Amino acid sequence: MSDSTNDTSLAADPYGALEKLQGAGRGSLTDAVAEALRGAIVSLAMEPGMMIDKLAVCERMGVSRFPVSAALAKLAAAGLVEVLPQRGTRVMPIVMHDIRQHLFIRSALEVETVRTLASASSDETLLAALDANLDRQRDAVTAGLRREFHTLDLGFHEILLDATGLSRVKEIVAASRSALDRARxxxxxxxxxxxxxxEHEQIVEAIRTRDAEAAAHAMHRHLDEVIAELRRFASERPDLFRE
Incomplete structure (x- = not known):
């Protein structure tokens, strides 16, 4: 089935993704509310810049104001919401300066990742995993499965990072990818x-032919395209972004 839902469109009810909670203690209730709100923000059900109606959250989730306020405080610390004095709490706009920093981190680490992998002896297991992932990406593109493609995109980069055996590098890249999720x-x-x-196909081909510089260039170009596309989008919807 084709996924015809546009991830960039607002839901008719931005609180519709929140489910009623029950049977949890105060601490776990706060965590559950925070996780539900985080999911709604990252999935764009609550779009950047939207003012959050605490009462609506309370009514939707069947909780008091305390866990909602505590959950929003956690999300503010994580940079997903911001408190505006005398106005309330809103979903944090996407900050371009932060995006550039996270893409800088990703470029530094992932460019070197593919350069290293292409320089090493040919790993048939790695190539088989990448080829299988690309096959599924092609199917997702053909069928218009946007959410599935997003998951496969994440998986593609994870395969590359796993192949290095450098778990700390993978953790750092994962943190930066997570920070970019709303923008993506x-x-x-x-x-x-x-x-x-x-772009993914070019990266794999360079690894297959053991052309380290071509692999590095392809990954660098791939990540550069993300920021270029984001700038184009920001010019069309400046209300969602902040420099």
């Missing part, structure tokens, strides 16, 4: 996914 979902489109697939 905003840009999700059939055209962007087709371009991403082509």
């Amino acid at each position: 979902r905003l840009m999700a489109s059939p055209a962007r996914h087709a371009h991403t697939l082509a």
Whole structure:
């Protein structure tokens, strides 16, 4: 079945993704509310810049104001919401300066990852895993399965990082990827996914032919395209972004 839902569109009810909670203690209730709100923010059900109605959250989730306020405080510390004096709490706009920093981290580590992998002796297990992932990416692009493609995109980069055996590097990249998740979902489109697939194919081909510099260049270009696309999107929807 084709996933025709546009990830960048607002839900008719931004609180619709929140489910009623029951039977949890105060501490675990706060965590559950925070996790539900985090999911709604990252999935863009609650879009950047949206003011959060605490009462609506309380009514939707069947909880008091305390766990909602405590959950929002946790999300503020994580940079997902911000408190505006005398106005309330809103979903944090996407901050371009932060995006650039996280992409800088990813580029430094992932470019070296593919350079190292391409320089090493040919690993048939790695290539088989990458080829299988690319096959599924092609199917997702053809069928318009946006969420599935997003998951496969994450998996593609994880395969590369796992192959290095450097768990700390993978953790750092994962943290930066997580910080970019809202921006990536905003840009999700059939055209962007087709371009991403082509960029992934170039990376794998360079690894297959053991061309370290070509692999590094392909990964660098791939990540550069993310920021270029994001700048284009920000020019169209400046209300969602902050420099």
